[in-house]
Amino acid sequence: MVAVKSVLIVGGGIGGMSSAIRLREKGITVDIVDSDPEWRVYGAGITITGPTLRAFHTLGILDDVLAKGSGSKGGSRIFTPSGQSIGEIDEPALGSNIPPSGGIMRPVLHRILSSRTLALGTKVRLGLTVDALEENNGVDVKFSDGSAGHYDLVIGADGIFSRVRSLLFPDAPKPKFTGQGCWRIVADRPAHVDRPELYLGGDVKVGLNPCSATQMYLFALDAPRGNPWIEPKDWPQVLKLRLAGFGGTAGLVRDAITETSSIVYRPLEAMLLPPPWHKGHVILIGDAAHATTPHLASGAGIAVEDAVILADLLAQTGISIPAAFEAFMARRWERCRMVVENSLRLGEMEQNHESPADHQRLAEETVKALAQPI
Ligand SMILES: Cc1cc2nc3c(=O)[nH]c(=O)nc-3n(C[C@H](O)[C@H](O)[C@H](O)COP(=O)(O)OP(=O)(O)OC[C@H]3O[C@@H](n4cnc5c(N)ncnc54)[C@H](O)[C@@H]3O)c2cc1C
Numbered sequence: 481m482v483a484v485k486s487v488l489i490v491g492g493g494i495g496g497m498s499s500a501i502r503l504r505e506k507g508i509t510v511d512i513v514d515s516d517p518e519w520r521v522y523g524a525g526i527t528i529t530g531p532t533l534r535a536f537h538t539l540g541i542l543d544d545v546l547a548k549g550s551g552s553k554g555g556s557r558i559f560t561p562s563g564q565s566i567g568e569i570d571e572p573a574l575g576s577n578i579p580p581s582g583g584i585m586r587p588v589l590h591r592i593l594s595s596r597t598l599a600l601g602t603k604v605r606l607g608l609t610v611d612a613l614e615e616n617n618g619v620d621v622k623f624s625d626g627s628a629g630h631y632d633l634v635i636g637a638d639g640i641f642s643r644v645r646s647l648l649f650p651d652a653p654k655p656k657f658t659g660q661g662c663w664r665i666v667a668d669r670p671a672h673v674d675r676p677e678l679y680l681g682g683d684v685k686v687g688l689n690p691c692s693a694t695q696m697y698l699f700a701l702d703a704p705r706g707n708p709w710i711e712p713k714d715w716p717q718v719l720k721l722r723l724a725g726f727g728g729t730a731g732l733v734r735d736a737i738t739e740t741s742s743i744v745y746r747p748l749e750a751m752l753l754p755p756p757w758h759k760g761h762v763i764l765i766g767d768a769a770h771a772t773t774p775h776l777a778s779g780a781g782i783a784v785e786d787a788v789i790l791a792d793l794l795a796q797t798g799i800s801i802p803a804a805f806e807a808f809m810a811r812r813w814e815r816c817r818m819v820v821e822n823s824l825r826l827g828e829m830e831q832n833h834e835s836p837a838d839h840q841r842l843a844e845e846t847v848k849a850l851a852q853p854i
Pocket residue numbers: 490491492493494495496513514515516525526527528529532608609610637638639640641642643644662746748749765766767768771772773774777778779780781782783
């Protein structure tokens with residue numbers, strides 16, 4: 481007998497939709513609520529590492545992701561800021577049909593996940609959240625539109641500023657600004673860009689990655705003192721300044737920036753919730769439990785892994801919900817802690833101008849650890 485028949489997922493992002501897909505495939509009834517009335521996602525690219533591609537494979541969406549996104553032809557090429565080639569990072573593929581890494585536009589990934597979520601019969605309600613969660617042989621839920629429901633369990637997948645986390649753990653650490661900001665711009669993909677490129681050693685760290693047959697995105701990490709507010713209308717001009725002096729493909733992207741370029745700027749914030757991430761019949765996954773910076777490009781990947789592992793545990797015959805939650809923590813804590821803490825350390829090394837060799841060593845060690853089976 482499976483202990484779980486009905487699940488409410490709060491938050492229909494990457495982690496929430498992945499949970500819905502896996503749980504529906506196990507025959508469990510799933511409702512999603514998302515506070516965004518239009519269920520949107522902003523228009524930037526996202527890097528998908530080997531482990532993330534492996535998780536998409538397990539979730540059954542890898543072919544679609546590669547068809548609509550892009551799989552790399554090898555490891556990342558490394559350049560100095562002026563565009564001089566200084567090597568390549570070896571990124572082995574984690575399966576015969578899985579490229580070493582990839583990229584996709586976030587709205588395209590959202591469409592892949594949301595179509596599958598809906599096709600599997602998940603009920604999705606938009607423009608609302610949860611106001612109260614009360615243990616009652618399962619969970620009694622009060623929604624913000626005045627409606628109510630009862631579920632065997634609730635998954636909080638509502639992102640870095642999680643409301644479920646604040647209902648469950650009011651004293652949980654709050655997300656903190658890490659000292660860096662992330663610029664992202666979508667650009668036409670030149671024919672020579674068939675894998676990620678990284679430009680290391682300057683005050684601003686830059687990388688770019690193909691995210692479809694015709695598009696790529698560039699990111700730039702800077703360290704804005706005092707976390708100033710930057711007006712979106714100024715983004716093209718400020719990004720141009722941040723990219724001053726860059727050569728290679730990064731320089732080409734800078735020279736093509738116009739007032740209408742698709743640019744997103746976001747100060748980086750992070751939060752790691754100490755274990756356990758559950759109380760009663762409610763559990764947190766994804767950024768709600770472990771919001772990281774993009775230094776290892778793994779935040780989305782570990783959210784998908786959380787979703788797959790939790791659903792698989794809950795669907796085990798004879799397992800109780802508390803036992804599934806405990807097994808989940810045992811499988812997830814160390815891996816997610818490593819991603820958040822090592823990402824923060826890499827950001828710190830960049831801000832302190834520490835040795836690039838030490839930076840590369842820590843990044844490579846972590847990538848190697850993440851390649852292990854989960
Ligand atoms: C600048 C930047 C770059 C990044 N780049 C990468 C990358 O290249 N590769 C990578 O793997 N990861 C990357 N990440 C991390 C990645 O974006 C996140 O880890 C991932 O989106 C987490 O998924 P999630 O489902 O937990 O949360 P989210 O994607 O944030 O989804 C949360 C969902 O919950 C909804 N929601 C929010 N509040 C409520 C509420 N109160 N009630 C109901 N619904 C609510 C939201 O509308 C949203 O749909 C990056 C992060 C940043 C900040």
